[in-house]
Amino acid sequence: MKPHVIIIMADQLRYDVLGMGFTPNIDSIAADGTAFGRAYCACPLCVPARGSFFTGTYPNRNGSLINPWEPADAVCGDVRPEFGNLYTMMERDWDSIHSGKQHLFTTGGKLEDRVDSRTRWFSTEKSYKEFLKEHGIAMPGGGKFRTKVPEMVDGKATRVSSYSNAETGRYEPGEQYYFDSYFTEMALEGLRRRDTRKPLLLNAMFLAPHPPLQIPDPWYRAVGAEDFALPENIGVYYPRQSPLQMYNLTGIVGTRYGREHWKEAWRVYLGLVRMLDHCVGRVLEELKRQGIYDDSLILFTSDHGEMLGSHGLFQKMCMYEESARVPLFMKFPKAFTPSEKSYDQVVSHIDVMPTLCDYLQVDSGNEMDGTSLMPLLRGESRAEDRNSAYIQYDGNGSRSNFQRCMIWGRWKLIVDLFKDETFYELYDLEEDVQETSNLMFDGKHDEIAEEMANRLAAHSRETGDLLTMAPFDAAGFRRKYEDFPVL
Known part of the structure; x- marks a missing residue:
């Protein structure tokens, strides 16, 4: 029988909070398998991140660019019908079970509403709301936990x-009514009711640690302020980081808080991380109870990260490491052992589906942009064969703010665009892990910046980007911005 496949995805999980002692169950997946230390999402936003992850294609190619909340731009949130996804590729031969957040949007309606769907949808956000309504319980969040921000529609x-x-x-309603407790119970129900005649495909999509940061006990009290130290870049809006972020939710909301508030936000966020780990542990325990853990391919990741005060910003929607870099752990069935316990090559979420198709011998039905990680996992490819990734952001609920990014080995180039303005950031990720010094202003790295800008522009053209980037001009960029006061 084909291997069981379990995809576990967190939402808005910072890669750097793993291995801190808060996530023993999640860490065990890496311990029993392998970890990719430099993995990136294709877009730091829920819907397009998942569109790319589940199809192995860039947002530009598959059409899912934003969260489709604004009707005028909603079409830009849907994956086009010619692209298959993990569900449609595998639900014929695997017993496909889904529990949790479902933010893979496709043309023609939601996946769970397909009349021909062979996936069993044990829970979604819709069924969670119905569960709360049945019990007369309010959802987490509310007015205190939301902020009004401007959003440009259709540009x-x-x-x-x-x-x-x-x-x-x-x-206050308690743990049993929280998002992830419900999603976990439904995932366990799905596992207990699986069709044992077929291999299992479980998509366990958790909401944690996505805000609102209103969480139940015992997780609200699970982490003390003394249990962690804030990173140095928390609450700091660095000189020469893009001022265009102040047009985006990240800056509008994030810059209102100081380090004292971020300390408490971190404490509660890490409580959510502990809750997530507890939920993952319950799923792993059930796999072991059923005797299928050793025969399962288990993949853990997050759709994107969370700034949580780094660079003075909140949420995701930007290209800094805390937002765009993701954990990626893979534990294979006992018949296959990866060549290394960890890899430091640059990889992307778009490589996951080609890897699964390669390992499981599944026909994708269409061309994918990513490339299989199996040669790397088998020790057959060289480190220099993988050293770049492309990331894009086209706005949150509508197409409004735009960013393009390339990681190339140790270098990262960010192109931030709003209306007719373009701002560049270049970082050396080996020497400046927290991205505090924008090298575009020292005049010594123009050659590498231009090469990356040209590659980024070529990538945009090749993938059918709706956005056209202005020609790169380092000297002109500096003349425009270097005389501005640094706050």
């Missing part, structure tokens, strides 16, 4: 939207 008109902020509180 022409500004509306006022409301998004999660970094306020914290206790969720």
